[in-house]
Amino acid sequence: MDSSKTRRDVRREETYQAIKAAAHQQMAAGGTAAVSLRGIAAHMRMSAAAIYRYFESRDALITALILDSFNALGDALEQAHHTAQGNAVQRLIAVLETYRAWAVAHPIDFQLIYGNPIPDYHAPPELTVPAVIRGFVVIIGLIEECLHSTHYTPRAPYAEIPPSMRERLEARIQQDGYTVSPLALYLGVVGWSQLHGIIMLELFNHLQPIVGDSAQYYTVQMHLMLSAFGLTMP
Amino acid sequence: MDSSKTRRDVRREETYQAIKAAAHQQMAAGGTAAVSLRGIAAHMRMSAAAIYRYFESRDALITALILDSFNALGDALEQAHHTAQGNAVQRLIAVLETYRAWAVAHPIDFQLIYGNPIPDYHAPPELTVPAVIRGFVVIIGLIEECLHSTHYTPRAPYAEIPPSMRERLEARIQQDGYTVSPLALYLGVVGWSQLHGIIMLELFNHLQPIVGDSAQYYTVQMHLMLSAFGLTMP
DNA sequence: TGTACATCAGTGAACGCGCGTTCACTGATGTAC
DNA sequence: TGTACATCAGTGAACGCGCGTTCACTGATGTAC
Numbered sequence: 001m002d003s004s005k006t007r008r009d010v011r012r013e014e015t016y017q018a019i020k021a022a023a024h025q026q027m028a029a030g031g032t033a034a035v036s037l038r039g040i041a042a043h044m045r046m047s048a049a050a051i052y053r054y055f056e057s058r059d060a061l062i063t064a065l066i067l068d069s070f071n072a073l074g075d076a077l078e079q080a081h082h083t084a085q086g087n088a089v090q091r092l093i094a095v096l097e098t099y100r101a102w103a104v105a106h107p108i109d110f111q112l113i114y115g116n117p118i119p120d121y122h123a124p125p126e127l128t129v130p131a132v133i134r135g136f137v138v139i140i141g142l143i144e145e146c147l148h149s150t151h152y153t154p155r156a157p158y159a160e161i162p163p164s165m166r167e168r169l170e171a172r173i174q175q176d177g178y179t180v181s182p183l184a185l186y187l188g189v190v191g192w193s194q195l196h197g198i199i200m201l202e203l204f205n206h207l208q209p210i211v212g213d214s215a216q217y218y219t220v221q222m223h224l225m226l227s228a229f230g231l232t233m234p
Numbered sequence: 235m236d237s238s239k240t241r242r243d244v245r246r247e248e249t250y251q252a253i254k255a256a257a258h259q260q261m262a263a264g265g266t267a268a269v270s271l272r273g274i275a276a277h278m279r280m281s282a283a284a285i286y287r288y289f290e291s292r293d294a295l296i297t298a299l300i301l302d303s304f305n306a307l308g309d310a311l312e313q314a315h316h317t318a319q320g321n322a323v324q325r326l327i328a329v330l331e332t333y334r335a336w337a338v339a340h341p342i343d344f345q346l347i348y349g350n351p352i353p354d355y356h357a358p359p360e361l362t363v364p365a366v367i368r369g370f371v372v373i374i375g376l377i378e379e380c381l382h383s384t385h386y387t388p389r390a391p392y393a394e395i396p397p398s399m400r401e402r403l404e405a406r407i408q409q410d411g412y413t414v415s416p417l418a419l420y421l422g423v424v425g426w427s428q429l430h431g432i433i434m435l436e437l438f439n440h441l442q443p444i445v446g447d448s449a450q451y452y453t454v455q456m457h458l459m460l461s462a463f464g465l466t467m468p
Numbered sequence: 469t470g471t472a473c474a475t476c477a478g479t480g481a482a483c484g485c486g487c488g489t490t491c492a493c494t495g496a497t498g499t500a501c
Numbered sequence: 502t503g504t505a506c507a508t509c510a511g512t513g514a515a516c517g518c519g520c521g522t523t524c525a526c527t528g529a530t531g532t533a534c
Contacts, residue, residue: 168446197431
């Protein structure tokens with residue numbers, strides 16, 4: 001009944017984390033596809049077989065890394081949400097800045113979430129599909145808040161949802177049990193897809209040759225987008 | 235002095251293309267990282283060593299595939315440009331639709347251009363950097379044309395370049411010798427990064443669960459964007 | 469047109485390598501009395 | 502606190518595999534006279 005950890009438990013947890021850290025390091029060096037159990041084992045000065053005490057297989061390791069990434073992004077956004085000061089729009093801006101900052105600071109994790117799938121690895125879909133949503137929920141929640149604030153004045157063409165999409169979005173909200181309006185979800189998707197493009201191009205260095213300071217470019221475009229949505233900038 | 239091809243030359247060219255096709259097939263099956271000379275050889279019922287008659291190394295093969303992808307995208311955009319009917323705005327729309335259509339029809343090629351780098355492969359940078367630009371030039375050329383047409387009425391906030399970016403863009407134009415105005419380049423980058431996000435999310439199936447028909451979503455968002463730029467829709 | 473020679477596409481074996489995974493094992497840590 | 506036993510982290514060898522690349526070779530195709 002004692003919840004105290006034995007030395008063994010502590011060490012086990014340490015090793016478990018160390019394996020993931022080593023795997024992450026491999027990815028940082030050679031891309032998300034470059035995970036190898038033998039490589040990790042060598043780096044940790046243990047036998048490759050030992051890793052099977054911690055992960056059932058290479059796939060299980062990768063799944064754990066992907067889930068960690070999802071959670072880290074979710075955590076970062078939620079923390080930004082709670083830390084942010086000011087009115088709803090200012091807080092939304094803070095969270096969206098965090099989104100990019102996190103992607104740039106953790107390119108490997110961002111790729112695990114949004115990049116090419118890893119060859120020969122197939123994620124259990126029941127785990128990752130809801131995980132994509134988690135960070136997203138923070139953002140659309142904040143957008144919803146903005147829409148109810150005094151800083152929102154509906155502005156064409158983003159004052160309403162394109163008719164072709166309305167039904168689908170409403171269904172999605174019902175199905176997933178979001179507590180947001182369809183318009184907030186719509187603006188969330190629009191914003192997400194716009195900003196995603198900037199981040200992806202930045203991550204692979206396609207944007208910098210043209211715009212130079214991509215952080216600034218992101219900030220400027222984000223502000224333009226939000227004011228197009230009808231949100232008054234502070 | 236005869237420019238006629240011998241049987242040997244013809245067969246060589248066929249085999250050269252067949253190797254690339256087989257490599258492409260491998261990528262389609264297992265992602266861009268899944269190219270293996272032995273695998274290709276097996277698929278072609280030849281020995282792995284024979285491939286070295288055609289490519290100096292695995293890296294050289296991949297470089298050829300990447301260049302092919304760049305050229306294919308460039309060709310597709312240029313052909314769309316020449317085929318398109320109507321005024322400048324209509325033609326720009328046609329080209330931008332082609333951009334997405336090509337990406338969706340050739341996801342592997344699109345990933346070779348814009349996706350994760352391939353592990354252990356390093357592209358010779360002098361080849362790929364200008365190649366990214368080629369397709370882009372078609373688009374900014376058309377935007378320039380739009381700006382000079384009667385279908386353009388400057389519209390805030392896209393009527394002018396954010397001051398922080400102006401200098402950089404002008405330098406870029408000078409340096410690369412583009413024959414477009416800084417504003418066209420700016421709108422090109424903005425449009426590119428926005429649409430890129432949609433395409434990337436669609437390619438990895440992140441968008442469809444929310445918006446359903448992603449082709450339609452793309453079309454709608456593209457039209458909204460262009461009219462925000464001040465271009466009159468037909 | 470026929471012959472001698474040069475070219476070169478393709479072969480098959482070999483190299484050294486790293487991979488994921490399994491298995492019977494050892495020895496340190498933890499538990500029950 | 503001390504002892505007997507159970508747990509389990511980690512080992513080391515082995516499995517069968519596929520990889521990129523090299524090398525000396527064969528034999529078909531092309532060229533020059």
